Amino acid sequence: MMRLAMFDKGRLGVVDGDTITDVTDQVAVPSAGPAGVLHHYIETVSLGTGRVVDPERGRRVPLTEVTLEAPLPRPGKIVGAPVNYLDHKAEMDYPTSIADLGVFLKANSSVIGPGQDVVLPYSDKRTDQEGELGVVIGRTATRVSADDALDHVFGYTCLLDITVRSGEDRSTRKSFDTFTPIGPWVVTADEIPDPDRLDLRCDVAGETRQRTSTADLIFGVRELVAYASSVMTLYPGDVIATGTPAGVGPLGHGDRVVVEIERVGRLEVGVDASRAVPYTTRPGHRRG
Incomplete structure (x- = not known):
């Protein structure tokens, strides 16, 4: 049960109310490429090779202090x-x-x-x-x-x-x-x-x-x-x-x-x- 967002030049976060928790480091990816970290996360979860991110772990900041981006900047189609x-x-x-x-x-x-x-x-x-x-x-x-x-x-x-x-x-x-x-x-x-x-x-x-x-x-x-x-x-x-x-x-x-x-x-x-x-x-x- 999560709202997953991309923010601040390709970071992945979980939104809860008026805050966002940075979970980028929980997604093991050397470079997500133009498709972005969330796209990579969806792929790894579908294959069973990635862990579900834990919104309790990570730096939490107010939403007002970040810039939200397209969650899927380059979807496959x-x-x-x-x-x-x-x-x-x-x-x-x-x-x-x-x-x-x-x-x-x-x-x-x-x-x-x-x-x-x-x-x-x-x-x-x-x-x-x-x-x-x-x-x-x-x-x-x-x-x-x-x-x-x-x-x-x-x-x-x-x-x-x-x-x-x-x-x-x-x-x-x-x-x-x-x-x-x-x-x-x-x-x-x-x-x-x-x-x-x-x-x-x-x-x-x-x-x-x-x-x-x-x-x-x-x-x-x-x-x-x-x-x-x-x-x-x-x-x-x-x-x-x-x-x-x-x-x-x-x-x-x-x-x-x-x-x-x-x-x-x-x-x-x-x-x-x-x-x-x-x-x-x-x-x-x-x-x-």
Whole structure:
């Protein structure tokens, strides 16, 4: 039962209330690499080669004295669930849902952490927020059943799936650098008895845009893990973005975006449009 966070340039900590305990030295790793210490920890726990960290051992400091980072700065892959709420299907006037579309992939280079900025690429194309529950895989999953799916989940996090409303494929429109804020930590699965009964809210510039329960997912977490694993093997540290409800809308320079999920946490990021350029200046736009 833990909230595991990355902080202060790659340290691993256990969050308890308003404090964090540094447990980095309990994870035997010479170099975690760009995937980070938490990713390494999830892998070793899944293989049975690593000890569960002890939050009673380590230096405890106030959360206010550290800088939280993306808990999984470079996951192996990010699997997205398009049109996985009926109200979002209606709002966007989509004729299809996840049941027809399947899943898509986002670039793992799009991840940022709490307190960082989403950087808008285009000055004349709408870019929307999509608040979502993130599922972190904890055991290798290939063609698992829905009944067994949660046994392959390590934990849950808050996630924003930022999306440009242009004509390219979903994976392009959602994979710009900074387009997948994750955090502020990963809550281990034992703290979430039922991931399909969590309240979710997303605010932009102080106004609530999205409010839902994960009970309204078309493919719930169990079915989504089962379906995704029927297409591709899921590995420890992979992240599934479970889909967004109605209420997506345009982001602007200086906005603060907050997604808060019951029992999971509160993720806040900024928005920076200072480097946005016209859509027609993108490389290759005149070719066809």
